[in-house]
Amino acid sequence: MTANRIRLIAGIAAASLLALSPAVAAAPQPWTDAYTGVGQVNIGPDRKTIFLCDDATDTEEVAIRYEVSYDRLFRRIGFLKIGPRKGCIDDTLWLGTVTAAAFCHGIFLLPNGYNDCRELTKI
Numbered sequence: 001m002t003a004n005r006i007r008l009i010a011g012i013a014a015a016s017l018l019a020l021s022p023a024v025a026a027a028p029q030p031w032t033d034a035y036t037g038v039g040q041v042n043i044g045p046d047r048k049t050i051f052l053c054d055d056a057t058d059t060e061e062v063a064i065r066y067e068v069s070y071d072r073l074f075r076r077i078g079f080l081k082i083g084p085r086k087g088c089i090d091d092t093l094w095l096g097t098v099t100a101a102a103f104c105h106g107i108f109l110l111p112n113g114y115n116d117c118r119e120l121t122k123i
Contacts, residue, residue, distance in 0.1 A: 047097035
């Protein structure tokens with residue numbers, strides 16, 4: 001066997017091993033959203049921790065509406081809010097993970113999300 005054939009066979013073998021190896025998934029990143037001077041939200045990369053801050057003492061509250069998925073069949077909407085005083089609040093999910101979220105701000109926020117909430121974004 002010539003040296004070129006040996007290199008060709010070795011190259012094919014290496015390429016086939018790479019093609020069969022599982023892809024390495026990128027590590028999940030935290031999800032964040034904010035309104036400058038109003039407030040901010042951060043959902044951890046584990047999709048279980050939520051950290052929400054109201055950045056100003058004013059008449060507005062800030063909130064996050066989020067979808068929690070327990071499996072492919074069961075989902076629920078969660079709601080966390082703080083304000084109108086400046087401060088932060090956090091929450092940790094024991095069951096399920098956050099699969100979609102929307103940051104909200106306004107006066108007298110309600111869990112139905114009809115006032116000053118962005119659309120739920122898949123995360």
